[in-house]
Amino acid sequence: MSNPTEQSIIDYIRKRFPKRRKELVEGIGDDAAVFRNGFVISTDSFFENVHFAMSYFTYYAVGYHCLGASLSDLAAMAASPICAFISLHLTKSISMKEIDQLHKGFRKVADPFRCDLAGGDIVTSPAFGISITVVGRSRRVLFRSGARPGSGLFVTNFLGLAEVGRRVLHEGLPRKDYPVSIAKHLFPAPRIQEAQGIKRYAESCIDVSDGLSTDTFHLAEESRVRITIDAEHVPIHSEVGEYCSKKKIEPLDFILASGEDFELLFTAKHVPRLAGVKIFRIGQVTKGSGLFLSARGKEKRIEPTGYEHLTQHGN
């Protein structure tokens, strides 16, 4: 889809559909909508050959991947899941066994959070797909718009792994060389617990679904601040280093553009050590606007090199 783009459609909708209801604190524009009663709701859709490839996904992995990615939107707002509504878009060839595998995947990722399946729809579709709406709750919601000058930029865990995993599977590279990356692409872990750990300290948050540069740009834009990513402080996982070396790609460029890691990217004045939560400080927030990269003592403005879900993975 060269024209219109996802962003142009979102801009169109935001302009023409202003929030009117007092029950809504925040509507279109963040990872999820936030209600005055503390409910947080988000919806996502996934299609075969657009978001996942059945050449290397099992039905179990599809279930896990799609619901994991959906629950990540709740983590980004520091909300705990209550339940999910799942619409299955099924082609006529699907079997009951495959539906069973799909649901085992849903359960595997949902059960640790006691997330119920509360409803859904089942329709025949020309293409296999899944639409998921997740409902969560939070007493203190983190928005994209809370970043303040003087804070640091943090991320939970390494980035770029999911995209390495996707490419390794897509290109048929040896799976044994990239176990962490492959697991990350197939079975993304929504950072629900981590969000509960950081929410006391974080002032803004987003999940890394569109790539480090695009998601950091969102934080800067929505918070009306300038954010600088420190090139030297972005951690590079050995599998990302390995893949980039093989493909002669600069690892930092790769990470700036890689999506679907579903790690939390947040700003905070400081974050203490949190048990079981890996956190890297990779930049800082200052007055101004825009996205910058600092390397060898020099800062330069960079553009979001974004991971466009509309055009990635497509046939």
Next chain:
Amino acid sequence: MSNPTEQSIIDYIRKRFPKRRKELVEGIGDDAAVFRNGFVISTDSFFENVHFAMSYFTYYAVGYHCLGASLSDLAAMAASPICAFISLHLTKSISMKEIDQLHKGFRKVADPFRCDLAGGDIVTSPAFGISITVVGRSRRVLFRSGARPGSGLFVTNFLGLAEVGRRVLHEGLPRKDYPVSIAKHLFPAPRIQEAQGIKRYAESCIDVSDGLSTDTFHLAEESRVRITIDAEHVPIHSEVGEYCSKKKIEPLDFILASGEDFELLFTAKHVPRLAGVKIFRIGQVTKGSGLFLSARGKEKRIEPTGYEHLTQHGN
């Protein structure tokens, strides 16, 4: 999809995913899930050539039809809409003008209820489709399971019109002869106001989406009662009579099997005249179980002749 059927998948899911969260009053099994705080949430998906045909639908009508059908699930629970989450599954050929028309359709059906658009997702899909999650609220929710012996069975308005409209458009019959039916298929009105009118009196409610026989059967099953439809009291609209006469179909059989009228089917001890609400009494609830038809003084058990969304409209 000959195997598995929609019902077999729902049965599978209901059995394996029991409601666990105390925040949920009712999960899978009614028109919408009900939360303890009064929120009511439902999700539906629609695809071209399965739920609507672009040979006679405009994008405006698609927007109206899909959101209207979704809001009907809130009406069935006597909930008032707060907002909708809309996922667009777009093929690469769609234009910004078509997206604009689609959203004008969403607005037209949503605005009378001050229903906000609170979020969504935009993805590339091999087939044009829409997934919608609606969020509403009610202080007194109507369930399918509330029917009690001694009550009457009521419906708001004539039935069968939407299916006549669909067939007339599909078969290319003269549109001028079926204006009410065509409008009913393209632009279904969710009976939100009507639900507010009847909720003081009704004890159970469902919207007629799967056909009179199937939806009455659902009320009987979920309420563990016997419901008898009085053949003589089912009103027949002149356009339904006209179409059935032309096709040599018994109008009552047609109405029992026709879906997507999105009228409210409910049980109550009595219903007073309500300003602006058309209501027909078409049967009664007694002790026992199952669905019966009464004609010329004789009652016979009938099967739900169901409108299967999985197999209708398909190519």
